[in-house]
Amino acid sequence: MSVASPRSRTQGAVNGYEARWEQHNTERQRTILRAAVELLEEKPLGADIPVVQIAKRAGVAKSVVYRQFSGREDLDRRIRSYLIDDLGAVLDAQLDVSAGSVREIITRTVRAVADWMGDHPNLAAFARTGPPAGGPDAVDAISSLKSRISARSGELIEAIGEIVGVDAAALEPVPFAVVTMVEGVLAAWVADPRPSRTRAEMVDDLAGYAWYVLDGAARAVGITVDPDRELSDVVADLAGAG
Structure with missing residues (x-):
């Protein structure tokens, strides 16, 4: 029976952590996008929706939105x-x-x-x-x-x-x-x-x-x-x- 080397076990742990972190980020992005869509539905047509409102609806800090998206243009595109x-x-x-x-x-x-x-x-x-x-x-x-x-x-x-x-x-x-x-x-x-x-x-x-x-x-x-x-x-x- 082969035994994984410490290096391979470490790499496996890193890969697992990165996969979980990526999933966490994906879920957060979806939460933010759903919040933005909800606000678009509720606001008058063409109304400006500040990022702070989107963040509040998503239950995250404004800074989290900007960590998940590179800027307002990126957020709007997404x-x-x-x-x-x-x-x-x-x-x-x-x-x-x-x-x-x-x-x-x-x-x-x-x-x-x-x-x-x-x-x-x-x-x-x-x-x-x-x-x-x-x-x-x-x-x-x-x-x-x-x-x-x-x-x-x-x-x-x-x-x-x-x-x-x-x-x-x-x-x-x-x-x-x-x-x-x-x-x-x-x-x-x-x-x-x-x-x-x-x-x-x-x-x-x-x-x-x-x-x-x-x-x-x-x-x-x-x-x-x-x-x-x-x-x-x-x-x-x-x-x-x-």
Whole structure:
């Protein structure tokens, strides 16, 4: 039986300490970010939220916030990342093509965006004020999320295209066009103090528009899809016909 040397035991203890300290810092950062998000929800739209208020809500000293984040700009970027990562995870789940028809997948994804933007207008507005962590300065967090969801949708279309034997390159602009339309229309709807359409009506309208775009693009490459059939069945049929 081998016995670890004192040096290796010491290194192991150091590594364990560093891992625990990193976890502690991660948990503190999340607590601070959650506190900032809560305050953004509670304050009037566009109101300044001092770091001292965030620290108080998080239950830490102001100095702790500045130990966890390099400055206010870093904190704001991390808040935006926290917001769009949360929404992005929800949208990824709604874009699961293994369950539901095309119409159902589109509708539930649009509804997720409408619910988030409608229920959290302050958070959506803050996400537009600047870039997320690690993002280019010229791209705000909402635009960054649109690009991420467009890329995810493009990957799904490309994968389906490979299965059914169709070159999906012609469909490359479609996801970004649809995502931009949905976000832009919903942003205007949220900003309207007296919207003429209910949330449910907006979701139905936008899901319909998105389907028209996708249907037209699919027909352009020789594919006709029944939007109300289970997508997995449609793909299987198209693959068999090919």
